[in-house]
Amino acid sequence: xxxxxxxxxxxxxxxxxxxxxxxxxxxxxxxxxxxxxxxxxxxxxxxxxxxxxxxxxxxxxxxxxxxxxxxxxxxxxxxxxxxxxxxxxxxxxxxxxxxxxxxxxxxxxxxxxxxxxxxxxxxxxxxxxxxxxxxxxxxxxxxxxxxxxxxxxxxxxxxxxxxxxxxxxxxxxxxxxxxxxxxxxxxxxxxxxxxxxxxxxxxxxxxxxxxxxxxxxxxxxxxxxxxxxxxxxxxxxxxxxxxxxxxxxxxxxxxxxxxxxxxxxxxxxxxxxxxxxxxxxxxxxxxxxxxxxxxxxxxxxxxxxxxxxxxxxxxxxxxxxxxxxxxxxx
Numbered sequence: 001x002x003x004x005x006x007x008x009x010x011x012x013x014x015x016x017x018x019x020x021x022x023x024x025x026x027x028x029x030x031x032x033x034x035x036x037x038x039x040x041x042x043x044x045x046x047x048x049x050x051x052x053x054x055x056x057x058x059x060x061x062x063x064x065x066x067x068x069x070x071x072x073x074x075x076x077x078x079x080x081x082x083x084x085x086x087x088x089x090x091x092x093x094x095x096x097x098x099x100x101x102x103x104x105x106x107x108x109x110x111x112x113x114x115x116x117x118x119x120x121x122x123x124x125x126x127x128x129x130x131x132x133x134x135x136x137x138x139x140x141x142x143x144x145x146x147x148x149x150x151x152x153x154x155x156x157x158x159x160x161x162x163x164x165x166x167x168x169x170x171x172x173x174x175x176x177x178x179x180x181x182x183x184x185x186x187x188x189x190x191x192x193x194x195x196x197x198x199x200x201x202x203x204x205x206x207x208x209x210x211x212x213x214x215x216x217x218x219x220x221x222x223x224x225x226x227x228x229x230x231x232x233x234x235x236x237x238x239x240x241x242x243x244x245x246x247x248x249x250x251x252x253x254x255x256x257x258x259x260x261x262x263x264x265x266x267x268x269x270x271x272x273x274x275x276x277x278x279x280x281x282x283x284x285x286x287x288x289x290x291x292x293x294x295x296x297x298x299x300x301x302x303x304x305x306x307x308x309x310x311x312x313x314x315x316x317x318x319x320x321x322x323x324x325x326x327x328x329x330x
Contacts, residue, residue, distance in 0.1 A: 009038050009063075010039065011040075011087045011090070011104055012166065014082065015043045015081075015095055017043055018046040018047065018095070019048050021050040021052045021055055022129075023096035024055050028043075030093075030099045030101075034099070034103065035104075036108060041065065043056060046073070047068075047071030053066070067084065074183065078159075078174065087166060090166045091163045094159055096208040097158070098127070099204060100205075103122060103204040106202060114196070114198040119165070120162060120164075120198050121161050121198075122201075123137055123200075124137035126209050128208070137203075142199060143198050144197070147189070151233065152246045153250055158205065158207045162197075172187075179224050179228070181221040182224040182225045182227070186232070189232045190232075193236070225251050233247070246284075252276070256272050259272035262312070269304045272299075303315075
């Protein structure tokens with residue numbers, strides 16, 4: 001009886017959660033505290049082994065739905081959430097990220113005022129594990145056909161950003177479950193291939209940077225990003241041939257900076273050395289960027305030559321711990 005009369009929400013919010021006990025509460029409340037209230041919140045518990053479910057169960061709100069599965073990864077969880085979603089629009093939020101209170105309202109208004117657009121996105125800033133501000137994102141504003149610009153720079157930066165027409169996501173088959181990284185970038189590119197985007201020029205996503213990433217993840221990310229680039233580039237073979245070169249340059253700049261983020265170690269330093277070489281050989285503006293490249297090389301040299309405790313202190317004190325605004329192909 002209640003199901004027949006149940007009001008269909010305008011927006012479905014999907015949170016994939018895996019071992020997120022430390023951050024999930026703040027993430028959920030950043031949704032519940034939205035100024036726009038006509039939404040459902042679908043949480044996909046992806047086989048959490050900590051107290052994630054206990055934290056969620058202590059939050060009482062009729063808009064929350066929780067579905068538990070064995071661990072299958074973020075792509076599968078997002079697609080599972082999309083399967084349950086009934087809203088006209090869908091937005092995904094990682095279980096450690098935070099939205100500002102006007103995020104849904106602003107993006108929905110942008111889509112309603114630009115009826116040709118099927119994706120609205122905002123700006124991102126980065127926070128640490130304690131919620132403290134780290135660095136601003138790219139803060140890029142591009143509207144309409146964004147395909148080539150998105151191929152060169154993933155200016156959406158993360159999977160917690162856009163509000164998307166649900167029908168468009170369904171038409172494209174959701175997220176590619178074969179990708180172990182760069183799945184968000186791949187999804188945004190496939191959307192951009194067919195639909196217009198509209199920007200909300202305001203910081204509305206706070207992306208939490210974790211210090212737990214290991215070197216093997218960087219290699220995996222490189223492989224998946226190259227796979228996404230190749231597939232996306234050849235989907236439109238009439239594009240300017242320089243686009244792929246620019247894309248590779250930005251990708252390896254991003255990967256180099258990622259490898260040089262704390263916590264530092266020699267393995268990550270060695271990987272950064274390989275990444276910066278590929279950045280250099282793909283960069284058509286080598287002379288213009290020589291100062292930036294030299295700073296990165298100096299940092300890599302310090303990490304590889306000195307004991308890691310000393311290099312960490314030295315780089316922190318000399319403020320060479322760069323917070324480069326490079327797009328994140330998550």
